[in-house]
Amino acid sequence: MRTKQKPKEKPITTEPCAVPGCPEPGEFKAPKSRYNTNEYQYLCLEHVREFNQAWDYFDGWSRKEIEDFMDGAAHGHRPTWSLSNRVSGSQPLFTSEKLRDSFYHMLGEKPPKGFHKKAPTLPAKQLEAFAILDLEPGMDFPAIKAQYKKLVKKHHPDVNKGNKESEETFKRITAAYTILTKTYGPHDEK
Template sequence: MRRKDKLLEVDAKSPPPRLCDHPDCSRTGLHRAPKARDRLNEFFWFCLDHVREYNRAWNYYSGMKEPEIEAEIRNDTVWRRPSWPMGGGIKNPRTQFMHAVFNDAFGIFKDAGPEAEAKPDCETFDVAVRRSFSIMGIKPPITLTELKSRYKDLVKQLHPDVNGGDPAAEDRLKEINQAYAALKKIVPS
């Protein structure tokens, strides 16, 4: 007997059930829906039918212009946290330790400094540029003068007058011309 009395006491203390916030509904409002985009922590409470109706009509981006929507989506992709580009690598390893006292006992960073120049590595280039380096038979880093010199040597070897009109040599020369044009765009002068 006592146990039933305690259960009835708890029920008597609990708040009355929340009603649906839809104007013409008297059912229990068990499902919440945000009131507005700028008040996402304030909710309407609806019955199942009315929350479905509300959600169907809800548009988080209504009233926003295209650039605002784009900015909102970008912020959401990183959970509204600051972010930086990845994969760029460290251009100058010393910049990591600029404000710290750092003892380079093994001389790891001896060549890195403000005057040290980042040397391009073939792995940092896209496939087409790497293929162009391969066709020309050279490896980065290279200057424009070295590129021109290599190009002239290859053209002399594969010129149609030297090879008697060999079609394979002509095709190879076309490849070299394309590779030279591609590399000339990226090699510093």
């Protein structure tokens, strides 16, 4: 075993990128999955970047939470994969179908059937409402509600006395919430 010998510059590997359908050479080493960090796979530059992003994004999530998230995406509850990275601003997390695959790779699993189905687009009104609430389109109701509560706290007229701008914002977020509640809210409540 020549374990001490190090590659001169870039490690040259003949392995293709581990993401299905990706023709690029797998030049970068990444753990096989979040749950299997002892085994490695090889990814191309693009996918190793996406993999790392996904890894960071899901830091602290339980396996169940990640799976639920993936499941929601697979079934069109979340029509876009450009989930905004709330830490750094507007950098999209998912840019391509390839990335979804690298995501599943992170979990060490195969994408479920229908995963590549195109998600339905939402009516403009809903899209606007999601934007007003600073949410990714298609988020589920608990997420909408949580975000609404957060914004209401911040912009409520009681805490921003005389602030016209806050008053307007408060009206807009309330209107947006009303729109989204009609579609996403629980049906057994008034």
